[in-house]
């Protein structure tokens with residue numbers, strides 16, 4: 001096994017703009033304040049009611065279990081039900097390893113008490129002795145520590161900065177790092193709940209804090225019927241108004257694009273982050289888990305990136321595929337061999353060249369080679385990184401088939417790669 005350990009990330013600047021479609025819930029108060037201290041937080045949101053375990057489950061069940069907002073969308077209620085009875089702790093995943101994502105750091109830096117409310121209420125309900133906020137950068141850690149120092153109920157709170165990297169933000173990698181191991185997914189797909197840890201991302205805990213205050217009835221008075229409430233999206237790429245937006249779940253894509261200043265229909269959108277998918281920019285697509293699933297996408301990590309006609313979309317795809325291959329921990333075969341081969345296929349497509357490889361004895365077109373490699377890595381890793389990378393590439397290859405033909409016929413499209421899809425440290 002080759003362990004790739006990284007230093008904590010350089011602290012990124014975070015001058016992220018926030019805006020809302022409909023009434024704000026999580027972002028309430030941020031239109032007039034850079035940061036809500038405890039007094040402003042309580043003035044904006046009111047006091048948090050105490051809740052016992054059974055009541056917490058009932059409230060969560062009344063809103064569909066509260067799907068997690070970090071990627072997989074696993075219901076928070078199901079995590080509580082699966083929790084082992086011993087050594088219980090609550091972990092807020094603030095790692096936000098998606099390069100384009102900003103939403104969790106906006107919450108943790110600007111309205112940290114909302115996240116802490118959700119985490120501390122959970123800890124009280126399950127009898128946890130420890131609440132850990134785990135993240136990758138010092139500025140956000142300092143903001144959370146400052147918030148903790150304002151509270152009388154934060155004695156069991158600690159803030160930990162763990163090594164950065166795309167897969168280091170994966171739940172089991174984060175738990176492993178907190179327990180003194182490398183920030184890598186372990187070989188077995190054992191959920192954190194097996195060891196008594198309830199882990200969810202920062203937005204999930206903030207959603208819980210809102211839900212506990214307003215109750216299920218009011219919580220469900222906005223958003224999609226089957227996924228009520230609001231959600232946060234980080235919007236970027238070729239938009240005039242990049243930032244973090246709070247919107248009712250199920251809001252049509254066209255409304256969000258218009259609000260972000262996108263005038264012309266773009267080439268494509270990338271939804272869910274780099275374990276997400278490329279989608280046609282159909283204005284009627286509903287931005288909910290079910291709505292995106294029916295369009296071949298995923299809400300995933302809550303990222304929406306716009307790819308305009310000025311950039312080479314295939315080059316953008318190749319750039320991210322190469323980055324994803326480099327971000328693996330190189331512990332498992334699919335990541336050591338499969339993802340680099342997949343990235344090489346996509347690079348060949350972008351260059352309009354024949355596939356560099358393929359399986360022995362098989363003559364494959366470049367497209368077939370890429371899809372073949374994507375299939376070969378899916379479901380084979382110790383974590384979901386190969387699956388997510390394969391989904392990202394496969395959806396792009398399918399969506400960009402006209403571009404691929406053009407590249408293979410002419411050796412390219414003549415457009416530069418403008419980097420609409422950011423890579424590197426977030």
Ligand code: SF4
Nearest residue numbers: 329331332335381383
């Ligand atoms: S699948 Fe890849 S990223 Fe996941 S544990 Fe194995 S080597 Fe690491």
